Amino acid sequence: MQWETVIGLEIHVQLATKTKIFSGASTAFGATPNTQACAVDLGLPGILPVVNEEAINMAIKFGLGIDAEINKVNVFERKNYFYPDLPKGYQTTQLEKPIVGAGHVDITLADGSTKSIRIHHAHLEEDAGKSLHEDFHGMSGIDLNRAGTPLIEIVTEPDIRNAEEAVAFAKKLHSIVTTLGICDGDMSQGSMRFDVNVSVRPKGQKEFGTRTETKNLNSFKFMEAAILKEVERQIDLIEDGGTVIQETRLYNGDTGEARSMRSKEEANDYRYFPCPDLLPVIIDDSCLEKLQAEMPEMPDAKKARFIADFGLSDYDAEILSADQATANYFEAATRASDDAKLSANWIMGELSKSLNQNSISITESPVTADMLGGLIKRIKDNTISGKIAKEVFEVLWQGECSTADEVIEKKGLKQVTDTGAIEAMIDEVLASNAQQVENYRAAPDDKRGKMIGFFVGQCMKASKGKANPGMVNQILKQKLDG
Amino acid sequence: MAIDASGVKKVAHLARLSIDDDAVEATAATISSILELVDRMQAVDTQGVEPLAHPLDAIQRLRPDEVTEENQREQLQSCAPAVEEGLFLVPRVIE
Amino acid sequence: MYDKTIAEQSRALANGEISSVELTQTYLDRIKQFDGDINSFITVTESLALKQAEAADKRRTAGNASAMTGIPVAHKDLFCTEGVKTSCGSKMLDNFVAPYESTVTGKFKDAGAVMLGKTNMDEFAMGSSNENSHYGPVKNPWDKSAIPGGSSGGSAAAVAALLAAGATGTDTGGSIRQPASHCGITGLKPTYGRVSRWGMVAYASSLDQAGPMTRSAEDAAIMLNTMAGFDNRDSTCLDREVPDYTATLNDSLEGLTIGLPKEYFTAGLDSEVEQQIQNAITEYEKLGAKVKEVSLPNAELCIPAYYVIAPAEASSNLSRFDGVRFGYRCEAPKDLMDLYIRSRSEGFGEEVKRRIIVGTYALSAGYYDAYYRKAQQIRRLIRDDFLNAFKECDVIMGPNAPTPAFDLGSMSNDPVAMYLSDIYTLSVNLAGLPGLSVPAGMANNRPVGLQVIGQHFDEARLLNIGHRFQQATDWHQKSPALV
DSSP states (O other), X not given: OOEEXXXXXXXXXXXXXXXXXXXXXXXXXTOSTXXXXXXXXXXXXXXXXXXXXXXXXXXXXXXXXXXXXXXXXXXXXXXXOOOXXXXXXXXXXXXXXXXXXXXXXXXXXXXXXXXXXXXXXXXXXXXXXXXXXXXETTEEEEEOSXXXXXXXXXXXXXXXXSHHHHHHHHHHHHHHHHHHTSOOOOGGGTSEEXXXXXXXXETTOOSOOOOEEEEEEOSHHHHXXXXXXXXXXXXXXXXXXXXXXXXXXXXXXXXXXXXXXXXXXXXXXXXXXXXXXXXXXXXXXXXXXXXXXXXXXXXXXXXXHHHHHHOOOHHHHHHHXXXXXXHHHHHHHHHHHSOHXXXXXXXXXXXXXXXXXXXXXXXXXSSOHHHHHHHHHHHHTTSSOHHHHHHHHHXXXXXXXXXXXXXXXXXXXXXXXXXXXXXXXXXHHHHTTHHHXXXXXXXXXXXXXXXXXXXXXXXXXXXXXXXXXXXXXXXXXXXXXX | OOOOHHHHHHHHHHTTOOOOGGGHHHHHHHHHHHHHXXXXXXXXXXXXXXXXXXXXXXXXXXXXXXXXXXXXXXXXXXXXSOEETTEEEEEOOOO | OTTSOHHHHHHHHHHTSSOHHHHHHHHHHHHHHHHHHXXXXXEEOHHHHHHHHHHHHHHHHHTOOOTTTTOEEEEETTBOBTTBBOOTTOGGGTTOBOSSOOHHHHHHHHTTOEEEEEEOOSGGGOOSSSOOOTTOOOOBTTBTTBOOOSSSHHHHHHHHTTSSSEEEEEESSSTTHHHHHHHTOEEEEOOTTSBOOTTBOOSSTTTOEEEEEESSHHHHHHHHHHXXXXXTTOTTOOOOOOOOTTTTTTOOOTTOEEEEEGGGSSTTSOHHHHHHHHHHHHHHHHXXXXXXXXXXXXXXXXXXXXXXXXXXXXXXXXXXOSSSSSSOOOSSOSSHHHHHHHHHHHHSOHHHHHHHHHHHHHHSTTTTIIIIIHXXXXXXXXXXXXXXXXXXXXXXXXXXXXXXXXXXXXXXXXXXXXXXXXXXXXXXXXXXXXXXXXXXXXXXXXXXXXXXXXXXXXXXXXHHHHHHHHHHOOGGGOOOOOO
């Protein structure tokens, strides 16, 4: 039997506001437990919520970023259930009138094909606290610092057909929210969390199969692994004569194991109703116009511009436009170097390698875009060779100097382009390798190409890499071929 | 709309309340009589009437995104039944 | 001096006839003497009160006193008061000392008022008789076999028994007006959004409103001057100018049109109560007012609508009482579910649990449209009825309750009968209107209050109407004989 996978995602994106959605407590990550949980966040008696304007603005920006309708009348509702990390006994969220209506996110796959994933809606809500399961004499400890952090929950249509598409979508969404500046995108801190709804059906069947929901996946890698594992589990189950039951599942990224979440088995009745402590949030046209004017260039537009203006390949443009920081770095480096292609190569090559090795982000790079641009400029004007440039980059990375010129000057790495000096050096190399010269001249034409490499290497070695390799090649050829 | 003993128990559980077994029937009867009272509104045609959230149809005011709350953990936890290392303690949470 | 109004006491304090410390001590002594029986206070804050009184006297000497400086008042025990227990009449909060101050009590503090203590109430403000308190029922000072009304029964009884110069109350479905009526005092429920709800433990958020309970309309105006105003911490509070409510108390009532809803004067109304209301209206005619019959066609629907909306909101508002962060927690919970169920079942009283169950049911899957949504639609019909009636009249008058205060225990086993007695007060909350109760006579030796319903933000006119009546009558000056 041929199986088709159907995937829908729900993504919780923490908005990068300074304060909670309903209180003036800080949202900064990593504080001592409960030091950023004020009376509102703790749900103490008599305490009332007031809506954070920036949370509304950020949600609207997301809507504008995915071509969605923005609902002008927004109602906050209470979703009632008891859980220790939910202090009020209800989560304030949106149901009937979510702030962002239907939209779409377009993804590019490895084979270059594109696909549009429909967004059903996105709504605003508050995050819950955390239960810490370390052993407090058999008890759990509750930290409510995260409670009340603004979230948008983005719900896709079941348009995704495999793990690759899911990951491409997730990465694109990451790119959109970071470009918009509405989320720090730090998945290790839970800034973006994915719930994955997976079902399988025989290929060609119209009806969906029974789906399971795997909750709280916080890396692209885990999401991919969890999907692959769940798809396999469902197919095995059905092929063995079993049936998939609708359930919530938990995937452990460290062990790669998944299991059913028993605590969610009990049927819930959330008793949604409009929160009487909050009034409808009305979004008027002037607010929309103001936010529209503040919208940054979105990744798709940026990619198109990189291709059109800089002549980048589709692949390079996709990578360099994926996140705002990389795109900004690329554009700054290009401005400084006046060479987009070399800038692209260096960013995706040497720079990205060094960033990965040191596990730091591009914004933390010790080699700034201006520094890299300055370096590329010296490659372009033949002051240094590409090989020497790598050396210069390394020095810049170590922080010993602040410009490429300073490194070249200090280390005397300036390329030798004086014909006389190069000729003299070549003569010396040929003289001390007479046997190889003889062999070369005796060899047929088609072998010579390979053999000349030896002499080039010797010359570069003699010049400590500073001789212009093009000139060395050319003069060598003249002298050897006579 | 009347509610029976098992219905009352179910609803009570949703609200995390227990009702003693010997009181369930009486509770169901009382709740049923209240539901009968409120069911009087079913006779009214309200089609097309917008539900009223605020008597003056007021709209939400928005708050600037500025930190106004300082750490007050000690005071806020002074009325908590069980706290350790700044955490509220509850019987083990099983996921 | 304890039998004088706030206005009179304020003048006496200003003239140096008495100090706030003396006045406060007088009330504290009276509380000791009489409240054991009446049970109007849950907490008496004796030393704090005397300290505040001292500070108030100093402030007067320094020359920056307000009308409330040095006046001893009591607060309903659902206003959070920093450092002083706030119980809401519930075992659930018997150990709760808020680390913050409600906006209302904070304003009285700022004005230099003295807090004598926190008054008894129906648990979480749910009740019309003050019999639903963890701290025992409050007795009506006029007749101790009668209920004082609820839920602000403690505040009403304390003011009626001259145990406080004035008190705060809250009114979700009549909880200021009905006990004021039953105890022969003046009580004002302001327009929804006039007074901040911040720090007031919520019963039904879209209906709750705080107001003054006093011995005269003039006193209510003085207290409202302190209480009213915008608060950016309450999203439902409205940013409207606060007039000086005492400035217009003496305005003429010549040409005032009083609407009498025909639906209010029907078979359900006790004939003695009706007679007192008619007498009061005759008095108003003498003061130059005209009377006109109006109609509130959906009046009776206020009961079903209220008893869906209020319990529904309450069921959610009271979910935070879970034994985790504050309040009552059961002994040795065996697991999380046990913690929730036992803490809540042991901590809440019967009426609270009943309303939580009704509210939970009304919001549960499949019933939302038929109950909560329907009730909110009817709420609009009820409000629109009032707006239409106000096209023909300036204010609406009627009773607060169908009967005078009933006997303690006589209805406690019949919640539906008790709910039905709220018929005249509920719709005012549903419509968000201001409502005033002023003493207007006696029926069966128990006080009867006249209810005056105004248009949104028309508190000044209501107080003017109450004050002119009190200039012409002396019902508000009568006090029960205490032994």
